Amino acid sequence: MSDYSVIGKRVHNIDGTEKVTGSGKYTFDVVLPNMLYGKILRSPHPHAKILKIDTRRAKRLVGVKAVVTGKDTLGRKQGIWRRFPELCDEEILCRAKVRYIGDAVAAVAAIDEDTAEEALDLIDVEYEPLPAVFDPMDAIKEDAPQIHEGVELNININRHIEWGDVDEAFEKCDHIREDKFKCSSQAHVCMETHDAVASFGHNGKLEVWTSSQSSYYIQRLYADMLDMNESDIRVTNRHTGGGFGSKFELDSAQFCAAILSQKLCQPVKIVLTREEEFTATKRRTPMYYFLKLGAKKDGTMLAKEVRVITEGGAYTAMGATALYLTGFFSSFPYKYPNYRYDGYRVYTNTATTSAMRGFGAPQSTFVGESQIDMMAEDLGIDPVEIRRKNGMTPNYEVPGQAFIQSCGLHQCLDKIEEHIEKRGKLPPNHGIGVSAYGFMSGGIFNWFNTPYAFSAAVVRINIDGKVDVYTGTCDMGQGSNTTLAMICAEELGVRLEDVRMFSGDTGICPPDLGAWGSRQTLMGGNAVKMAAAECKQQLIEFTAAKMGVNIVYDLDIKDRWVHLVDRPERGVSYFDIVKEAIRGKDGVAIMGRGHYTPHRKGMISPAYSFGVQAAEVEVDPETGRYKLVNVTTAHESGTVINPVGIEGQLEGAIMMAGGYGFCEDQPMDEGKILNPSIADYKLIRSLDMPETDILEIDTYEPEGPFGAKEAGEGLTNPTAGAIGNAVYKAVGVRIYDLPITPEKVFKALKEKEKQQKKAKK
Amino acid sequence: MKKELKFKVNGQPYEIFVKPKTLLVEVLRDLVGLTGTKRGCSSSSCGACTVMLDGMAVKSCSVLALQANGTEVVTVEGLAKGNELSPLQRAFLDHGSYQCGFCTPGMLMSSTALLTENPRPTKLEIKEGIDGNICRCTGYNAIVRAVTAVVKGEYKEAK
Ligand code: FES
Numbered sequence A: 001m002s003d004y005s006v007i008g009k010r011v012h013n014i015d016g017t018e019k020v021t022g023s024g025k026y027t028f029d030v031v032l033p034n035m036l037y038g039k040i041l042r043s044p045h046p047h048a049k050i051l052k053i054d055t056r057r058a059k060r061l062v063g064v065k066a067v068v069t070g071k072d073t074l075g076r077k078q079g080i081w082r083r084f085p086e087l088c089d090e091e092i093l094c095r096a097k098v099r100y101i102g103d104a105v106a107a108v109a110a111i112d113e114d115t116a117e118e119a120l121d122l123i124d125v126e127y128e129p130l131p132a133v134f135d136p137m138d139a140i141k142e143d144a145p146q147i148h149e150g151v152e153l154n155i156n157i158n159r160h161i162e163w164g165d166v167d168e169a170f171e172k173c174d175h176i177r178e179d180k181f182k183c184s185s186q187a188h189v190c191m192e193t194h195d196a197v198a199s200f201g202h203n204g205k206l207e208v209w210t211s212s213q214s215s216y217y218i219q220r221l222y223a224d225m226l227d228m229n230e231s232d233i234r235v236t237n238r239h240t241g242g243g244f245g246s247k248f249e250l251d252s253a254q255f256c257a258a259i260l261s262q263k264l265c266q267p268v269k270i271v272l273t274r275e276e277e278f279t280a281t282k283r284r285t286p287m288y289y290f291l292k293l294g295a296k297k298d299g300t301m302l303a304k305e306v307r308v309i310t311e312g313g314a315y316t317a318m319g320a321t322a323l324y325l326t327g328f329f330s331s332f333p334y335k336y337p338n339y340r341y342d343g344y345r346v347y348t349n350t351a352t353t354s355a356m357r358g359f360g361a362p363q364s365t366f367v368g369e370s371q372i373d374m375m376a377e378d379l380g381i382d383p384v385e386i387r388r389k390n391g392m393t394p395n396y397e398v399p400g401q402a403f404i405q406s407c408g409l410h411q412c413l414d415k416i417e418e419h420i421e422k423r424g425k426l427p428p429n430h431g432i433g434v435s436a437y438g439f440m441s442g443g444i445f446n447w448f449n450t451p452y453a454f455s456a457a458v459v460r461i462n463i464d465g466k467v468d469v470y471t472g473t474c475d476m477g478q479g480s481n482t483t484l485a486m487i488c489a490e491e492l493g494v495r496l497e498d499v500r501m502f503s504g505d506t507g508i509c510p511p512d513l514g515a516w517g518s519r520q521t522l523m524g525g526n527a528v529k530m531a532a533a534e535c536k537q538q539l540i541e542f543t544a545a546k547m548g549v550n551i552v553y554d555l556d557i558k559d560r561w562v563h564l565v566d567r568p569e570r571g572v573s574y575f576d577i578v579k580e581a582i583r584g585k586d587g588v589a590i591m592g593r594g595h596y597t598p599h600r601k602g603m604i605s606p607a608y609s610f611g612v613q614a615a616e617v618e619v620d621p622e623t624g625r626y627k628l629v630n631v632t633t634a635h636e637s638g639t640v641i642n643p644v645g646i647e648g649q650l651e652g653a654i655m656m657a658g659g660y661g662f663c664e665d666q667p668m669d670e671g672k673i674l675n676p677s678i679a680d681y682k683l684i685r686s687l688d689m690p691e692t693d694i695l696e697i698d699t700y701e702p703e704g705p706f707g708a709k710e711a712g713e714g715l716t717n718p719t720a721g722a723i724g725n726a727v728y729k730a731v732g733v734r735i736y737d738l739p740i741t742p743e744k745v746f747k748a749l750k751e752k753e754k755q756q757k758k759a760k761k
Numbered sequence B: 001m002k003k004e005l006k007f008k009v010n011g012q013p014y015e016i017f018v019k020p021k022t023l024l025v026e027v028l029r030d031l032v033g034l035t036g037t038k039r040g041c042s043s044s045s046c047g048a049c050t051v052m053l054d055g056m057a058v059k060s061c062s063v064l065a066l067q068a069n070g071t072e073v074v075t076v077e078g079l080a081k082g083n084e085l086s087p088l089q090r091a092f093l094d095h096g097s098y099q100c101g102f103c104t105p106g107m108l109m110s111s112t113a114l115l116t117e118n119p120r121p122t123k124l125e126i127k128e129g130i131d132g133n134i135c136r137c138t139g140y141n142a143i144v145r146a147v148t149a150v151v152k153g154e155y156k157e158a159k
């Protein structure tokens, strides 16, 4: 692959200098002339009727310009599963009822934040508290309070996936395990909280600057909620201070800012506080997991049955997708000939659960990888071996679901085995746990019901040969602009510094579904590559005509040199050709268009990446405290476009996924999140961060641009399972519910001691 | 009642009238207009608002503006000399020590303060130096590698 001139090189992110100098503008930094500041009043009750809202006192406060409630909206409900109106269930500004502590009931615009804050205290809301339910296991009971009208047993949505004959297969198994697990919630904790500056003009058009992962989704959802034409709404995503799955649904900052601005025809800025970020935005879906796994003596796994009940929180959001994906990825990365999944998403009076990096797969991987280790132990087989025996291979069809082309799982297993062998005999109370995973490269499903191509791009070459790329993709920090610019430069035969990116602005970029489900490199990349190829074709045709090349020769462009492929020394400068070609086109810049929508690629994703991770922990058996010593990951993501980017994704994923396994949690009391601050929400800081090593495996994905596929989100999947398995290897206790805290390890150690003593007697 | 605040920011003297309760971060962002300094929590626990005050790293969300009277403040905008980036800024670029970039100004200020105080920190000391700064994107190790490279003299100070 070394004949690439841009791809695979270690480069600076194209927006790097803005980030290290502090000059990059985030929505957080946007200030417009005549701008007001907004604040949102939220429900203190987990479940209550709104009897009356009196805003008169607030409106009289000097400096307050507008106060709005649900009555000022059209009363529509938003949802990202737009194909299913019954799943569009979130008003954002509640009119009759609140369903969790944090539901928005009113919003204020004032001359500054302090005044807006003060006005919130002057809004009188009369509630009639209703019985509430917090745990999905309680919410599905006959006598549980009903959270949404007409939704029986509070079941928001269910999903079923099945292939083979599971019941018959279990009959043939030599050994069957049944296990229960519980996966906790997790907060995204983007360093930039949700924010928006919305500006309605007297011309009836809306402009919004917002920190987001999908400008197109936000634009479309605004259009639904405000009954406007999409094209009258311009959503611009500047630098975004992190997303991780939290920023592609219309949120309260965006909606309230727009409603307020509509009233006043003045720009309104709303920035959620850190506490609101923890309590009133969405979060990772907690899940109860029931697993049944059957295998032959030799470790061949014949059947798996999975039942899941998820805590949905108050609204559907993207939680329905998480329910589906956790079911699909529960079969990963193994070849189960027989498989059955039943998942139920249940409404509760808690903050809504939705998408978060990994999207249901960190949960399924934690439980699945824990259980497969237990199965291996039962059968007396090495953990790496059992994974090898059952692991997916290239060109494998997940029956009726998906087709996997490239797959480097077995090479990853080999590398991790080598790593463990090299580590040799471990010091006492150390353990290495292994966990394997796979993940998708963008979803095929279109529950959002977009009529557009999933990804699209326009490439324009200006008179000086410099290249502008317009794409609706969003760079939220994952570096997609750099990756896409590299793809464009490689395809077109120019240098990275020749390319300028315009992304995430619905006013100038073609729609793209945005940065979620690991879709930007493959889908956005294919669109950009196609657009660049169209430009290149025009330049090549022009050059061929101008040079009078014998038609048996092919031409190509590399490093700004348009030349004969077989005789590279015969060519002309790219810059000269661009000038002349534009003149030859009556002064029209060279333009190319590209798009990508997966067709005939199964139901889930056009491509999958795989990896195996080994986590080493050191446990103090006296206290249960443990340290993450090292996390080594063998990883394959097709052709590596941006190696610095991949390393960053990997290490960052370990911080987040390690946190999921190790310490992050959102304990609640009667629906109230008890740790809504960075001081109280424990996450991995620099001192807790383990050593991280990456072993990159070479694969090539035929469906991806230059052979590339997903890299970064899937890495959130394996770590919790690897930690669980490592703790077990170190001190022999198995933790079934996340996070694996020292307290739980300590308790389990005590319990184990008790059992051992009993056994001796 | 507003009071006068006289201080220097990145070498430039300012005289500003502020309310007693105004925070340093508010003055820097809203009145001086330097938005490189971020806010991630406003309660002294994320480090996004870190600046240097007379050479020491402080969280500007937990310092009253008037406490900065008579001091010299350096923000991320003050790290480069003209068009020359500081060694740490260049090292951050090379090592991919940022992703979304929202924590980066704070990280740079904490590391700059660390190296001012202790030009040869160990790896553990570097980790301690940035332990008050949360980064949700990078996993910290790339930041530690960048600081280490500067400590090893791989990046020379601009003249
Ligand atoms: S904003 Fe000051 S420490 Fe978080």
Ligand code: FES
Pocket (backbone or CB within 6 Å): A191, A241, A242, A477, B097, B098, B099, B100, B101, B102, B103, B104, B134, B135, B136, B137, B138
């Ligand atoms: S780069 Fe995003 S928080 Fe550090």
